[in-house]
Amino acid sequence: MQDSDKFDCIIVGGGVAGLSAAYVLAKANLKILLVERGDWTGAKNVSGGVLWGPTAFDIFPALLNDFSADCPYERVITNRRLSFMSETSATTFDFKTDNFYKKPYNGISVLRSRFDKWLGQQVEEAIAESDFAEDSLVATGILVDRLLLEDNKVVGIGAGEDTFSSDCVIIAEGVNSLLTRAVGLQTGFVEAELVGTGIKEVWQFDQDMLEAKFQLEGDKGMSNEFVGCTQGVEGGAFLYTNKDTISLGMVLGLAALREHKKAPYDLLDSFKQHPAIRPILKHGKMVEYSAHVVPVGDIRLVPKKLYMSGAMVVGDAAGLLLNTGKAIEGMNMAMESGRQAAYTVIDAKKRQDYSESFLKSYQERLAETFVLKDMIRFQGAVKFIHNPAMFDRYPLFVNTILERAFTVDGKPKKKMTEILPEIIKEQNLSYWELLSTAVKGGLNL
Ligand SMILES: Cc1cc2nc3c(=O)[nH]c(=O)nc-3n(C[C@H](O)[C@H](O)[C@H](O)COP(=O)(O)OP(=O)(O)OC[C@H]3O[C@@H](n4cnc5c(N)ncnc54)[C@H](O)[C@@H]3O)c2cc1C
Numbered sequence: 001m002q003d004s005d006k007f008d009c010i011i012v013g014g015g016v017a018g019l020s021a022a023y024v025l026a027k028a029n030l031k032i033l034l035v036e037r038g039d040w041t042g043a044k045n046v047s048g049g050v051l052w053g054p055t056a057f058d059i060f061p062a063l064l065n066d067f068s069a070d071c072p073y074e075r076v077i078t079n080r081r082l083s084f085m086s087e088t089s090a091t092t093f094d095f096k097t098d099n100f101y102k103k104p105y106n107g108i109s110v111l112r113s114r115f116d117k118w119l120g121q122q123v124e125e126a127i128a129e130s131d132f133a134e135d136s137l138v139a140t141g142i143l144v145d146r147l148l149l150e151d152n153k154v155v156g157i158g159a160g161e162d163t164f165s166s167d168c169v170i171i172a173e174g175v176n177s178l179l180t181r182a183v184g185l186q187t188g189f190v191e192a193e194l195v196g197t198g199i200k201e202v203w204q205f206d207q208d209m210l211e212a213k214f215q216l217e218g219d220k221g222m223s224n225e226f227v228g229c230t231q232g233v234e235g236g237a238f239l240y241t242n243k244d245t246i247s248l249g250m251v252l253g254l255a256a257l258r259e260h261k262k263a264p265y266d267l268l269d270s271f272k273q274h275p276a277i278r279p280i281l282k283h284g285k286m287v288e289y290s291a292h293v294v295p296v297g298d299i300r301l302v303p304k305k306l307y308m309s310g311a312m313v314v315g316d317a318a319g320l321l322l323n324t325g326k327a328i329e330g331m332n333m334a335m336e337s338g339r340q341a342a343y344t345v346i347d348a349k350k351r352q353d354y355s356e357s358f359l360k361s362y363q364e365r366l367a368e369t370f371v372l373k374d375m376i377r378f379q380g381a382v383k384f385i386h387n388p389a390m391f392d393r394y395p396l397f398v399n400t401i402l403e404r405a406f407t408v409d410g411k412p413k414k415k416m417t418e419i420l421p422e423i424i425k426e427q428n429l430s431y432w433e434l435l436s437t438a439v440k441g442g443l444n445l
Pocket of ligand 1: 013017018036037038042045049142144145172173175179197199250251292294314315316321329330331332334
């Protein structure tokens with residue numbers, strides 16, 4: 001390939017991280033190539049989730065417009081629920097506020113194949129308006145199989161027989177991170193305890209019925225996280241409402257699954273049989289199933305260096321995801337890291353300096369955003385929620401207290417001061433353990 005064909009930046013991966021980077025670069029009038037292995041951006045992406053915070057709206061202001069049929073997201077999350085489950089019962093904290101209905105929204109539910117496709121269209125429009133309308137492109141259906149290196153500097157990409165050169169490559173390939181590992185930015189071997197398996201089903205309903213089931217008004221939506229439903233395996237479940245579907249699934253620790261000799265789909269099946277979930281699924285039809293690896297939010301998965309000469313790594317490929325039990329924050333972190341990498345490329349082009357020492361500024365920028373700040377600040381929470389008791393003993397404890405407190409059986413009732421010590425003894429808990437857990441939770445969450 002001749003030098004006139006050289007791109008300012010090649011982005012590998014058309015997920016939310018890569019598309020955010022590409023959009024910012026196209027808007028800044030750089031010559032770019034985004035390569036996605038799926039037939040369209042979003043084709044390979046797991047079905048959905050909740051996109052938290054304002055980052056997406058900042059990067060793609062068109063998201064703030066009022067849409068009708070073309071709306072790329074599903075619902076605005078104004079209702080948050082957290083459920084503690086035992087085998088037979090569920091205790092749910094339910095928070096609802098219209099304060100989350102103000103733009104930019106606090107959270108929106110998305111179906112990725114649709115959402116990423118729309119982001120891809122935004123990138124193509126930005127390219128069409130740039131000076132490189134004929135030269136920049138979003139190329140789909142192409143698997144990048146290598147990064148091209150010259151004197152330890154990334155100088156482009158290879159896909160089969162084809163090679164493409166660029167001043168810089170943004171690696172946005174997602175959690176499998178084969179290219180990231182091949183150039184030594186990520187360790188060759190990723191420990192099983194640092195990643196989980198995400199499984200997800202999409203269930204379709206008549207829209208009125210769905211809104212009635214979850215007491216939803218207009219395009220408002222609900223997200224529910226669950227703990228105690230994984231038969232002791234580290235992890236939890238989630239249920240997010242979309243327009244006329246729900247995304248229902250689990251994220252389970254890979255090492256814990258092996259240790260407990262459990263299969264993810266068996267756990268999901270028994271979750272669906274729980275008395276709190278079974279009636280929700282009545283009259284629904286499962287229309288999609290997917291599974292994907294997911295970082296668990298441990299900072300040890302984040303490479304020490306997110307850059308090298310000629311390349312930066314963003315999103316899941318860099319292990320940038322936080323899960324503190326309150327929500328999974330992966331998409332917003334992916335988009336913010338994509339944006340910060342793009343800003344770094346824009347500066348690098350001005351200086352004509354794509355060296356490692358300059359691209360280091362990407363990591364410095366990221367350290368100033370919520371992405372690295374939250375990941376570092378909430379490592380205590382990540383450890384706290386990985387306490388094995390969180391997955392069975394504590395949810396059982398909560399449900400037993402409420403069951404006893406609500407029981408009316410014709411016998412004289414007990415006061416809480418009698419119920420609590422009884423349950424603590426029966427379940428082999430101790431006041432000290434409960435108190436120290438409560439303090440740790442308070443300090444870390
Ligand atoms: C079950 C589950 C539930 C989740 N729920 C949520 C949630 O509710 N909220 C949230 O914020 N996050 C959630 N996440 C995490 C979120 O999906 C990720 O953090 C996010 O998708 C990361 O974006 P990314 O762009 O880095 O990677 P991806 O979205 O994985 O995109 C990577 C892209 O690169 C492409 N690609 C990969 N390799 C190549 C190659 N060699 N050549 C060309 N193309 C390539 C892929 O096809 C893909 O399109 C969930 C994850 C799972 C598994």
